[in-house]
Amino acid sequence: MNQEKFKRRDFIGLVSKTSILGLAISPLATLADSTVPESKDSLPAEGHTFLTQPYLQHPGTDGMTIMWITARDAYSWVEYQEKGGTTKKAHAVTDGMVDANDRLHKVSLQELKPGTIYTYKVYAKEILSYEPYKITYGETIESSTYEFTTLALNPAEVSLLIMNDIHDRPQSIPQLMALNGNDPYDFVFFNGDIFDYQTDENQIIKNMINPCTTAFASTKPFMYVRGNHETRGKFARQLPAYFHNLDGGQYFSFTRGPVHFIALDTGEDKEDNHPVYAGLIDFDTYRKKQAIWLETQLKSKAYKKAKFKVVIMHIPHYHSGDGHGTLHCREVFGPLFNKYKIDLMICGHTHTYKVHPPEEGHQFPIIIGGGPKDGKRTLIKLKANERKLHLSMLADNGQEVGNYELSR
Numbered sequence: 344m345n346q347e348k349f350k351r352r353d354f355i356g357l358v359s360k361t362s363i364l365g366l367a368i369s370p371l372a373t374l375a376d377s378t379v380p381e382s383k384d385s386l387p388a389e390g391h392t393f394l395t396q397p398y399l400q401h402p403g404t405d406g407m408t409i410m411w412i413t414a415r416d417a418y419s420w421v422e423y424q425e426k427g428g429t430t431k432k433a434h435a436v437t438d439g440m441v442d443a444n445d446r447l448h449k450v451s452l453q454e455l456k457p458g459t460i461y462t463y464k465v466y467a468k469e470i471l472s473y474e475p476y477k478i479t480y481g482e483t484i485e486s487s488t489y490e491f492t493t494l495a496l497n498p499a500e501v502s503l504l505i506m507n508d509i510h511d512r513p514q515s516i517p518q519l520m521a522l523n524g525n526d527p528y529d530f531v532f533f534n535g536d537i538f539d540y541q542t543d544e545n546q547i548i549k550n551m552i553n554p555c556t557t558a559f560a561s562t563k564p565f566m567y568v569r570g571n572h573e574t575r576g577k578f579a580r581q582l583p584a585y586f587h588n589l590d591g592g593q594y595f596s597f598t599r600g601p602v603h604f605i606a607l608d609t610g611e612d613k614e615d616n617h618p619v620y621a622g623l624i625d626f627d628t629y630r631k632k633q634a635i636w637l638e639t640q641l642k643s644k645a646y647k648k649a650k651f652k653v654v655i656m657h658i659p660h661y662h663s664g665d666g667h668g669t670l671h672c673r674e675v676f677g678p679l680f681n682k683y684k685i686d687l688m689i690c691g692h693t694h695t696y697k698v699h700p701p702e703e704g705h706q707f708p709i710i711i712g713g714g715p716k717d718g719k720r721t722l723i724k725l726k727a728n729e730r731k732l733h734l735s736m737l738a739d740n741g742q743e744v745g746n747y748e749l750s751r
């Protein structure tokens with residue numbers, strides 16, 4: 344048997360056998376096996392199987408969103424329980440109809456308790472045929488059991504890991520995550536250019552979701568803002584459906600502990616009328632619209648109240664050349680960042696890691712994570728409590744190549 348196929352079949356067996364013991368897989372345990380499962384290309388043509396393990400999105404104090412993908416159309420649900428509690432079932436309902444007859448599944452658990460550990464399993468019942476007056480089900484498959492913890496109410500601390508510019512190198516995700524060792528963290532943030540350009544679903548599974556679930560994503564959530572490369576390719580318009588950010592959008596804000604985060608979508612790096620886009624993008628209007636939204640966020644109580652104010656976006660508006668994207672971000676976002684005194688900005692894009700201290704133009708440091716080649720990749724660790732924010736940037740050999748600290 345082909346070795347790659349063998350690995351893939353092993354993985355399917357792991358997640359689909361109902362006899363597997365319901366043991367939670369810790370991030371540490373999953374890190375031990377950094378084998379990235381093969382894509383559905385190597386699957387047998389027939390078969391109702393999971394193409395991904397469940398991955399966590401949109402963490403809340405009272406909710407968590409779970410997504411997964413199956414090879415066949417199915418009706419899907421989640422069974423979950425507070426440790427030691429009774430098992431509950433949840434499925435998604437849209438406009439009165441239960442979500443079904445699809446391969447991409449998303450269930451948002453609601454009314455959870457803050458700061459509480461839950462165990463969960465996902466299920467998928469194949470839909471063999473969907474006639475107007477007769478629906479025929481097939482086999483039901485179920486995942487292993489995993490666990491997650493909901494966000495605490497008003498936590499004193501926050502801790503996250505940031506990756507950027509992976510550029511279709513799936514092995515980088517578990518490798519960079521391994522740099523964190525056993526250090527506790529709340530969630531992971533992807534800051535754009537995880538892909539070179541969007542081709543199809545298979546690429547999303549193989550190069551992002553499966554390496555994420557291998558390393559952490561069935562037990563810890565991740566958030567994601569696009570880089571310029573995610574706006575390219577024939578599948579770019581389908582990409583957002585595979586993720587579920589806060590507010591359901593491509594740009595969003597959230598407070599975690601002492602930090603208010605604002606995540607912006609900086610769009611493409613060239614002019615909208617550049618021939619390679621063939622008239623099919625309008626990022627200038629989009630960035631201007633975001634700037635209006637950004638000012639409402641910068642004026643908000645949550646922003647003013649926060650001890651630390653952090654912006655995460657892919658293209659830095661300084662130190663990334665003089666392309667149109669950089670300059671337009673500088674024009675529409677730059678004055679707002681200075682006026683409302685953000686503390687820190689975290690970016691990618693240039694592929695050259697560096698901590699740029701405050702200077703004329705930006706009155707706050709800009710930290711740029713590197714990538715995507717070996718020796719240039721970074722994992723950024725950000726931790727904050729009421730008194731101190733600490734950022735550490737690790738190169739892929741584990742050495743710290745940048746840091747920044749702010750005290751209150």
Ligand SMILES: [Fe+2]
Pocket residue numbers: 508510536570572692693694
């Ligand atoms: Fe990039």
